[in-house]
Amino acid sequence: MPLKSYNKKMDHDLGIPLQDDYFYDEPEEIIENKTMPEIESTIKLISERAKKGEKRKIDADVLIIGAGISGMQAALDVADKGYKVVIIDKTSTIGGAMVKLDKTFPTNDCSICTAAPKMVELSRHPNINLITYADVNSLEGKPGDFKVNIWRKSKYVDPDKCTGCDDCAEVCPVNVVNPFDEKLSTRKAIYIEFPQAVPIVYTIDYENCIGCGYCDRVCEPEAITFLEKSEEIEVNAGAVIVATGFEVFEPTEMRKEYGYGKYDNVITALQFERLLSSFGPTEGKVLRPSDAKLPKSIGWIQCVGSRSEQLGFPYCSRVCCMYATKEASIAKEANPEIDITIYYMDIRAYGKDFQQYYDHARDLGVKYVRGRPSSVYENPDKSITIKYKDTLTGKIEESTVDMLVLSTAIMPNKDNKRVGKALGIEVDENGFFKQDSLLTDPIQSSKKGIFLAGCIQGPKDIPDSVSMASGAAAKAIAPIKDRPKNIGKDFPPERDVSNEKPRIGVFICHCGKNIANYLDVEKLTEETKKLPNVEFCDHMMFVCSEDSCKKIKETAQEKGLNRIIVAACSPRTHGGLFQDTLMEAGLNKYLFEMANIRNHCSWVHSDNWDAATKKAMDLVRSSVAKARHLQALSEEEFSIYPKTLIIGGGVSGMKAALALADMGIKSIILEKESKLGGRLKNLHSMFPSDTKAEDVINPMIKKIRGNKKITVMTDSELSELEGYIGNYKGKVKQKGKKKEIEFGTIIVATGFKEIDLKGKYQYGKNTNILTQTELETKLKNNELKEPKNVVFINCAGAMDEERPYCCRVGCGVSIKNAKLISQKYPKSKIYLLYRDMRVFGKEEEEYYADVLKNYHVTAIRYPGDNKPEVILDKKDPKNGPFEIKVYDDILNEEMTLPADLIVLTANTEGGAETEKLKNMLKVPVDSAGFFIETHAKIKPLDFSTSGVYMCGAAHYPKNLVDSIAQAEGAASRAAIPISQEKMKGEGIVSEVVEDKCRGCATCVEACAYSAIDLVPYSKDSTRMVAKVNRALCKGCGSCAAACLNSAIEQKGYDSKQINVMIAALLEEETAK
């Protein structure tokens, strides 16, 4: 390779040639390495285009701005339906805020581990065009035909050549404060945001690069392109989804009294999250910034910048209570000796399992103090003293902690106004994007064809963001639904290799230096060549590069290879890529095996060349052993009946049907009552607005009745169900008659009901003790007599031993109803007894403050272990007035309130038909009767049984806004199989050896996907045997492991394959 001629390179931004003296002698390894292939690059194209003054044009169906968890979910939902997506992100990677988190509440799932597969899926999706380091400039056109101008900044690194080996960052002399680690660490001027970044392409930070050229000289694939230009791209799209996320408040200007930026050991919660993260600045150790020592005590201050009418934002940030609880419990679990205190105003543990998570944190020893600290000061030993009033004991106190964490507010992106202007959509007074209608159309922006997903319209947790993103995908399909769809990739026909002897090809990767510098690749190649059945073996710089894949394909065809092994990195990230290569070569994709010699050898044994080499040889040998027994596997293809069954005709069910109809998909709504509308039929108005419930449902019912794609069946119940995803047959009982229906997917939208209070708070004994629903019906029908003193009691039957959960909606409903009574009868005095005021959604906090102020509602906080007591009148217990004894937590004294109306906010539980549906659909339900989703964070709308989805309060009680977002999201999920028309199951599935099966049903229990049934044995119908439904089987292997008689084989991992692998690994040991 000739020496590079640097003097020809120009600094295009400065317009001057780069100077020769930037560069010293060429490093030896580059001169030595003469085998680097020339790689075709798109960079040339870009610069040629730029010279001509042309713009790159991309035709797509949907453009998504922002590739955080919301943007990614929306992109996958659209792309899976066969439409083309362009997704852009202004940073150099995708993943957004979620990947910065260590774990997620309330399941403590590793955040990056749940997000990374989605990132990889997105980057490999044939329908998704990912453009990072880009921002939106302008938009013109109308829904169905938008032209959006995008500015893609140059990364100065050729994405086609960069392999993500990190050599450049190692030599870069510039240290830059790292925004990804929330400024707790530094990175280089050439960087990737984090190790799992997608795409794994380094970026030169133009503002900080000094142009020394070190990176250019060490980069083996010659990926550094100082001459690359930024480019303008025009995207034609039918719809746009905005998902640009949020920022976190930095209390440097406002709320200075907490010392952030002034005292070393005051950090934000997101910084603490980085400390906890395994790939953060301290690699997961909690160390305080001033001396890098483990703190003995940590304090959290909640609501820093949120719930603030001055010096902050008026809204609740919705997630801080839970993330502080999560961070505190993780720190406490890892280091039980740390003393942890959280200072709060109200703990808003409102979601599914949140209250239990909070209770668990208290059991771990996390202390919660109700009181908002006034200020903090630093001591000479750098510890922080907090001044606060414990409002539950009434004592003014000072407490000293080694480290203080501020749970700072989620705030709108500062760029929102510019983006809003560019797209022509409005922002609200706080700076979040405005919805067309907060209550009934929360995903629609103020402009048709542009939709909102995630935190851009207000703070949100991950499942709510994901649901909303799916909803946005559903809405974005509507204007483009008739465009041609593109499902999957086309491959040449498969060669039948079943009668051939194994001819194995092994391709060994250097991974730049990642592997080749730590173990002997050449020796590995030579040794591998000696193994029986290995027809070909070679080592390559990067097996995953495009030209290497081409070489694999050519070699396979030339040498007639019928098994391919790649010895490189993890099949999780790269397996799919190589399987595609096999299919391009006309081989079945299951004739492939990977040996992970990077993660398992060179990385973990980087200090032991011989051992790493030996282990790599062992791994390759065992892979070869398995490969000899690999067989071509088939993927079951099945057609999808293009109709969705929606169980439940409330708001969620109706909205799901309408969203499906907008996508051109037929549905049947099954409603057990005689009218559509669900719970809203009996309600007066909707929190957090004063919109009448009938104004919400009546237009919806009208739309549904006029829509030919929606069939409504009232007075109906599903009585029988058979089949699986795509092919369901059900019997519906309608007024004594039975009807048969067919459908492909199912959405469960059965809602919730108030619990039976069983006489608690004297309920049922006096006509003036009502539940919220009863009160609303009275208000709606104008039947409420003027009360003198009204007492609302929240959390009736909630957060106690019997029902440890929070009902999520009760606080909001009680506030709204307090306002309604007060508006109607201004002379009535209203008391609101609560435990924690949980109003968390958009505009809810503001609504609450407004009701307190303008209607003089007296809020009284009572402790959970000293509940209010209702004392009936002795003379007239049935209709007379009563007294309520309540312990005021704040004043620390018992009060007696006279009242003539009590309204109980009863806890909630799953709908009445849950039990029946659970068995029919084979889906799980929790102890409160709510359906359990596949994954609490990133799959909130799916059941683990394919083809069945849920939305609304069937999942957990939720307000109208969240229910509608979920309903539209569920519609999107249910539409994916229908849009694909045909689906393919897994090739790696379980198979029952019927002769061996005893029909014990152990596997039926073990299967998480309800894919196994007992059926009569074909040779002897009196005997029952297990049968795997290949459409539902996910190939997890649980059944094979559970089977007592080894009657189940997991294809692709059968006993023989595993046994020969083990034998091959132990070969040397046994030889001794």
Place this chain on the structure above:
Amino acid sequence: MSKVTEKFVDINSMNLKKGELVKEVEELCGENLFGCYQCGTCSAGCPFVDDMDLSPDEVIRYVILDRKEVLNSKTIWLCAACYTCAERCPRNINITKIMEALRQIILRKNIDRTLLTKIAKEEKETIPQLAFVCLFRKNVG
């Protein structure tokens, strides 16, 4: 149990009907007391809270609950009007103004907590001038 033990004024002489205290205070100071979240920020930051019988947030609570004995509290007279509470209150409630309103209710009945004539001579000589200015500023609002 009420934390106010002193009986400095006769509450009945204030001519406040049931439920009127909060209206009177709101009218005088222009603040909305019901917006208070009882978070305790004002009390924790108050420089004189150690000597108060009711902490500032409790004063608000008493007014909301129509507990007129708040007028007998030492707190409203100990308040130095330093505005720390008002500055830090997340709900934007100006507690200093509320204290002033409570003092005004009493002052307007021509009753004063401190009479210059009753202060001992030695005290007059040792107490800083500024303290007197502060104290009597409270009389004129």
